[in-house]
Amino acid sequence: xxxxxxxxxxxxxxxxxxxxxxxxxxxxxxxxxxxxxxxxxxxxxxxxxxxxxxxxxxxxxxxxxxxxxxxxxxxxxxxxxxxxxxxxxxxxxxxxxxxxxxxxxxxxxxxxxxxxxxxxxxxxxxxxxxxxxxxxxxxxxxxxxxxxxxxxxxxxxxxxxxxxxxxxxxxxxxxxxxxxxxxxxxxxxxxxxxxxxxxxxxxxxxxxxxxxxxxxxxxxxxxxxxxxxxxxxxxxxxxxxxxxxxxxxxxxxxxxxxxxxxxxxxxx
Amino acid sequence: xxxxxxxxxxxxxxxxxxxxxxxxxxxxxxxxxxxxxxxxxxxxxxxxxxxxxxxxxxxxxxxxxxxxxxxxxxxxxxxxxxxxxxxxxxxxxxxxxxxxxxxxxxxxxxxxxxxxxxxxxxxxxxxxxxxxxxxxxxxxxxxxxxxxxxxxxxxxxxxxxxxxxxxxxxxxxxxxxxxxxxxxxxxxxxxxxxxxxxxxxxxxxxxxxxxxxxxxxxxxxxxxxxxxxxxxxxxxxxxxxxxxxxxxxxxxxxxxxxxxxxxxxxxxxxxxxxxxxxxxxxxxxxxxxxxxxxxxxxxxxxxxxxxxxxxxxxxxxxxxxxxxx
Numbered sequence: 001x002x003x004x005x006x007x008x009x010x011x012x013x014x015x016x017x018x019x020x021x022x023x024x025x026x027x028x029x030x031x032x033x034x035x036x037x038x039x040x041x042x043x044x045x046x047x048x049x050x051x052x053x054x055x056x057x058x059x060x061x062x063x064x065x066x067x068x069x070x071x072x073x074x075x076x077x078x079x080x081x082x083x084x085x086x087x088x089x090x091x092x093x094x095x096x097x098x099x100x101x102x103x104x105x106x107x108x109x110x111x112x113x114x115x116x117x118x119x120x121x122x123x124x125x126x127x128x129x130x131x132x133x134x135x136x137x138x139x140x141x142x143x144x145x146x147x148x149x150x151x152x153x154x155x156x157x158x159x160x161x162x163x164x165x166x167x168x169x170x171x172x173x174x175x176x177x178x179x180x181x182x183x184x185x186x187x188x189x190x191x192x193x194x195x196x197x198x199x200x201x202x203x204x205x206x207x208x209x210x211x212x213x214x215x216x217x218x219x220x221x222x223x224x225x226x227x228x229x230x231x232x233x234x235x236x237x238x239x240x241x242x243x244x245x246x247x248x249x250x251x252x253x254x255x256x257x258x259x260x261x262x263x264x265x266x267x268x
Numbered sequence: 269x270x271x272x273x274x275x276x277x278x279x280x281x282x283x284x285x286x287x288x289x290x291x292x293x294x295x296x297x298x299x300x301x302x303x304x305x306x307x308x309x310x311x312x313x314x315x316x317x318x319x320x321x322x323x324x325x326x327x328x329x330x331x332x333x334x335x336x337x338x339x340x341x342x343x344x345x346x347x348x349x350x351x352x353x354x355x356x357x358x359x360x361x362x363x364x365x366x367x368x369x370x371x372x373x374x375x376x377x378x379x380x381x382x383x384x385x386x387x388x389x390x391x392x393x394x395x396x397x398x399x400x401x402x403x404x405x406x407x408x409x410x411x412x413x414x415x416x417x418x419x420x421x422x423x424x425x426x427x428x429x430x431x432x433x434x435x436x437x438x439x440x441x442x443x444x445x446x447x448x449x450x451x452x453x454x455x456x457x458x459x460x461x462x463x464x465x466x467x468x469x470x471x472x473x474x475x476x477x478x479x480x481x482x483x484x485x486x487x488x489x490x491x492x493x494x495x496x497x498x499x500x501x502x503x504x505x506x507x508x509x510x511x512x513x514x515x516x517x518x519x520x521x522x523x524x525x526x527x528x529x530x531x532x533x534x535x536x537x538x539x540x541x542x543x544x545x546x547x548x549x550x551x552x553x554x555x556x557x558x559x560x561x562x563x564x565x566x567x568x569x570x571x572x573x574x575x576x577x578x579x580x581x582x583x584x585x586x587x588x589x590x591x592x593x
Binding site for chain 1: 289291292294295296298299300301302303304305306307309310312313316317319320367368369371372374375376379380384388390391392394395397398399400401402403404405406408409410451454458484505508509511512513514515519539542543546547558559562565566569570572573574576577
């Protein structure tokens with residue numbers, strides 16, 4: 001029985017290795033300078049890149065961070081610093097529920113709030129959807145990180161005459177900051193790979209654009225459109241784009257893992 | 269910095285106390301706003317979904333859930349095949365993922381050599397970090413060819429007497445989507461069950477071992493029963509993920525509005541229908557019907573997730589009253 005269970009571990013790790021190897025085999029060859037700076041070649045022709053989607057993803061994710069991070073971090077500090085409070089408990093529960101809400105549903109929300117009123121697709125609508133996904137993730141990590149700050153630090157600052165808000169900002173938050181940053185990076189990596197909420201908000205585009213009120217390209221959208229498209233050349237770009245996405249996500253995950261392990265090991 | 273502040277506090281306590289209380293109030297006020305934003309956003313999301321689906325609710329009512337026609341031309345919409353597709357694909361995914369993830373979680377908390385426990389758990393959790401659309405890409409170009417050429421024909425020759433494995437073999441199908449879903453939800457179930465199992469007090473394990481149980485007996489008689497409601501919570505959490513999973517399923521399920529007994533046939537899910545049709549829908553009633561689908565999906569996942577959270581909290585925060593043996 002134990003042998004069978006050991007085998008389940010191997011079976012569970014297998015897809016990860018398989019996916020990574022396939023991505024490298026099919027995507028690595030297409031990654032070069034042009035891939036990052038050019039726009040796609042016209043359908044059927046070879047060459048071109050996904051520079052427009054790199055810019056688009058940076059813009060969408062950047063705006064989502066501007067909207068989502070302050071709320072997420074603030075709510076996280078609140079529920080860690082006033083944990084028994086009724087609002088803290090409610091926010092925690094709702095954040096967990098929001099974490100489980102399908103991203104496509106959040107996309108529909110962003111559509112009804114922004115696209116339906118604006119009458120056209122826009123990068124901003126995509127950012128709103130991604131911010132909605134970012135907030136609960138960031139809130140929960142911030143809360144965990146702030147909770148890990150030893151109470152003695154808080155008490156020492158208060159005993160020195162620091163008011164509570166300065167204690168929270170200059171002592172507690174500063175101590176927890178590396179953890180909050182890495183946790184937020186992880187959440188950002190997660191939303192950078194989201195496709196579903198962008199399908200009918202940011203929509204995608206074949207051109208360079210930095211206008212937040214217009215449709216914009218994004219890396220995950222490129223993977224989806226090109227993977228389901230008919231051309232061999234598109235499939236090549238889809239694999240390369242997926243490889244870039246995966247590298248971003250995995251590097252951030254590993255960095256977050258290593259950073260948090262060094263900072264906080266409460267039991268080990 | 270600290271010295272000047274302490275000095276200041278000693279010299280003029282009233283002024284600094286007044287300032288501190290202002291600062292505290294502003295600080296707490298800002299934090300409260302942020303914390304309030306979260307429930308408000310969820311409420312806003314719910315209201316927007318309801319208002320977006322108003323037209324469809326008025327036209328089709330609750331019958332929407334049980335009707336099977338989906339015809340944008342005649343403007344007849346019923347979500348029954350989508351709901352069945354969502355439930356069935358999630359159920360099949362859990363059928364594959366649950367034994368696997370529980371096996372891994374139990375092995376990694378109870379039996380594995382200390383050295384491999386954390387790295388193995390980390391590798392599996394990395395699966396959860398892979399974007400859904402990458403699973404879809406991999407599914408289309410790697411998984412489906414393998415399934416269609418070798419695995420599905422083999423299943424058909426072995427279990428062809430069952431209606432589920434009869435009929436034409438398509439690549440994009442209910443079974444392909446369920447397999448990719450199983451891979452995707454496994455890390456969630458594994459990781460939460462592992463946390464729950466780690467939260468079982470070691471007295472539980474030691475008592476069983478002291479009574480002469482083998483390590484395996486200790487797991488089945490003392491540890492797993494103690495963690496039972498948490499493990500069920502982990503499974504329900506995985507179910508929530510599977511129900512709402514969009515991109516990989518959209519790319520692998522074949523997208524056909526129909527219910528079919530064969531798992532080799534293309535099907536559809538709620539999330540996939542929204543993903544495919546929302547950007548292209550022009551008629552208001554079509555958009556509204558899709559928003560209605562989103563509302564149903566939202567309702568189902570909220571219920572599922574809230575249930576899972578309650579079960580997990582019972583184990584990890586308070587312990588299970590009477591959950592022993």
